[in-house]
Amino acid sequence: MRLLFIGDVVGRAGRRMLRDHLETLIEQHAIELTVANGENAAGGWGLTPDTAEEIFAAGADVITLGNHWADRKEILPYLDRHPRVLRPLNWPGRPPGRGLAVVEGRSGCPVAVVCLMGRVFADSLLDDPFAAADQALAELAGQATAILVDFHGDATSEKQAMAWYLDGRVSAVLGTHTHTATADERVLPGGTAAITDVGMTGPRDSVIGFRPDLVIQRLRTQLHVTLEVAPGPRMLCGVIVDVDRDTGRAVAIERIRLEDSG
Amino acid sequence: MRLLFIGDVVGRAGRRMLRDHLETLIEQHAIELTVANGENAAGGWGLTPDTAEEIFAAGADVITLGNHWADRKEILPYLDRHPRVLRPLNWPGRPPGRGLAVVEGRSGCPVAVVCLMGRVFADSLLDDPFAAADQALAELAGQATAILVDFHGDATSEKQAMAWYLDGRVSAVLGTHTHTATADERVLPGGTAAITDVGMTGPRDSVIGFRPDLVIQRLRTQLHVTLEVAPGPRMLCGVIVDVDRDTGRAVAIERIRLEDSG
Amino acid sequence: MRLLFIGDVVGRAGRRMLRDHLETLIEQHAIELTVANGENAAGGWGLTPDTAEEIFAAGADVITLGNHWADRKEILPYLDRHPRVLRPLNWPGRPPGRGLAVVEGRSGCPVAVVCLMGRVFADSLLDDPFAAADQALAELAGQATAILVDFHGDATSEKQAMAWYLDGRVSAVLGTHTHTATADERVLPGGTAAITDVGMTGPRDSVIGFRPDLVIQRLRTQLHVTLEVAPGPRMLCGVIVDVDRDTGRAVAIERIRLEDSG
Amino acid sequence: MRLLFIGDVVGRAGRRMLRDHLETLIEQHAIELTVANGENAAGGWGLTPDTAEEIFAAGADVITLGNHWADRKEILPYLDRHPRVLRPLNWPGRPPGRGLAVVEGRSGCPVAVVCLMGRVFADSLLDDPFAAADQALAELAGQATAILVDFHGDATSEKQAMAWYLDGRVSAVLGTHTHTATADERVLPGGTAAITDVGMTGPRDSVIGFRPDLVIQRLRTQLHVTLEVAPGPRMLCGVIVDVDRDTGRAVAIERIRLEDSG
Ligand SMILES: [Fe+2]
Ligand SMILES: [Fe+2]
Ligand SMILES: [Fe+2]
Ligand SMILES: [Fe+2]
Ligand SMILES: [Fe+2]
Ligand SMILES: [Fe+2]
Ligand SMILES: [Fe+2]
């Protein structure tokens, strides 16, 4: 069966890419389950109930989040009510919401989704993602053979280490957060599909989704420059992981990139 | 004319990839000039005179470096004598060596190479790379139309910001340091070829070149675990930038990836 | 002659300490010139024109700032008009305002004040403070024998290094930013008075000026918890540096701490 | 009863201060138990079995450590055998040794010592020190009324937050790591003595124990400059906490500073 994962959806541009292209992708590839990282869906920062609903309406089955998960206060009560929106499992302090879910796919196959966050270069002090992964797998035992992990982090070393750490124990470890797709998708020897970063779904001519001039200004002045989601052509970055239904092992991973001049 | 850039060469595995494949690449693609990032060439950390000679012997015309440029003490005097080995231009404190060079290509065309380092998430306190880039371009005025910048850094935002900052002013801004190729190679509107990271030349089945088990152990114990360059199949990651000889503008950028099971 | 320096003034509590005690301090110790760090004067973050006027009205001659210098947008034009409010000299990107001033003391003696910021552990990417100090001293040559440096930073290593670097070249290197007075005030062999941190002027029963429960909550949840300046008793932390009028050398440095139960 | 805590002992200079002055201090103040932070005792980095023995021979009852706890490989087996040498309790990955101890004082009174490490600005990714503190107190319940916590960290905010967090639950929260004594010793309302940093025991004319010229060189060049423990006069920094034997509450805290021209 095939799982589709969509990288960080940025602002309205990203949501429109889902609205305009997700159903087609799902049909074309006979996708069993679709997961989208929505941590930048609301104007570039965080997720609101409305933008979450838009992403679900576009065809996603599960929304994962990252460091921006709590940027919008209004999402906190929503998270408690919606078991298919996941914040990082290893966020400290028993926050609202949850970090993993088991969801039925189109054909009724259960698929587990886990949302984890890396700690290297992170602004936040988080619990150990390796320990959290171990606990998640223990908790998921017997509930699903297919397990998809969104590992949201910056450092390529930590993200690749997590992929090797979970190799043979999950179906896929898919990196997010850098908003830049990497060209290293592969199936590791144990049967875990991995990519260091899936990339972004949003404005193409941008610096990780934002207007280049404003990012440059912020870097050069080190002042509070308000970033804006960039205008212009849009792109969608994702991966499709083909998983053996019986064993949960990945058979293949393929990078997807669509562009739309808007 | 075509410029070939090879991403961070890691250890003996990386040097062997150059030895075995670089000449063929240069011939096949009629490369005018070849640049290789050599900051990890000596056992994974730094560059020694011997490993520099190996890289030159394999066909590289210029070696760029990064945060590991001074890991090996013996390279310091070598840098002063070898104008084609470049350390980061924006390293503070007037260090040995230089950060830019103008080199004649195979057909006699002058090509400028600039080595810059990003500051976001860097362990070192560096001078402003944007200001250094401006100064480098002023210094290079009239010396070469083709200008290739190796921007060695971690944060995708800073690296993409630099590409946009230099768009139309240099032929290419090629990211290094994460040891993971990104799939975002493109020519920006002003004619500058860009990629967030060229990736690594070294062991394929690794965490950024090193044995996964040791990286995992280091992350989990937070102790001084000595990393080792991984065994097994090797890969070469690079890009070829096609540059208009008269204007210095990039016409195309293509990612290269070779594997060799050793 | 004696120079009085007041550590980071935090919120209304800090401003009230100045209003209630500064004039007495100035009279009692026959202070020639008073400098106060005002980066937290406006509700804990930044300085506004109004709070700057309050601090001047309380008796300060010069206000220095730190990493929070630009937290309030309304201060930017004010800085350009008020040469006695200093932002960090080594802030990048040619920001508004200035980082040094030469001011006449009560008896007409010129005193130079320099505002510098450290880079170790700083959130901002700044220019080299050591180079900036050298330039400041070159610029100040002949204008004042007494030179007071506010070095705003976190790392004790960098702050002590700056004191030794400037020993014999300035009258005092006074650390700020940690909001916690250190007990290491001393005159270095070359005649420069130094203290790693002068401490804070604001709420005593606090975590660096803020309500402990909120700081704990922020640390434990890693969420956006809005900090509030703590209620209760107030304190003033400062130092008095006795400077030889002819040579600019410090003769003595004394820590000051006043409390006021409000 | 009185507990004596000695701040980070740096190199031979620090060990000599203990050898020459500790017994006198213990006698003069009728100290029940002495704890010394030894993380820099061996040449500035780490602790060896020999330097540990020296510190015990000088009169210390317990040695605490910090981020440099594992700098010397030879200490690892020693830690498992010596329950009075404590590494940070919240170090991840189940390392050798332990992070707390209950020790009998001179008069037979049990005193608990806990070694914790802060995470803000730390180079290492550690477990939550607040959670670790809670667990330690649960484990210590009924074993000792007097509890002394060494909280090794950089950020004044985190260290003061920990003191307030544990106020009324432990006898003292004593900060270490910055090698610079703070002047904020106090007994919090709940009866916990606190100081943000106890300071260092080692070379006085130094940058946190090391030769100023070398630290300056390292900061300015950003190169691998080997630091050396500074020569010259030595100092000892510590605090004495007076604890009510029955309740475990602190009655007073006094800063100690001795100098010795060597
Ligand atoms: Fe994102
Ligand atoms: Fe993110
Ligand atoms: Fe590298
Ligand atoms: Fe690097
Ligand atoms: Fe401050
Ligand atoms: Fe500050
Ligand atoms: Fe230390």
Ligand SMILES: [Fe+2]
């Ligand atoms: Fe330490």
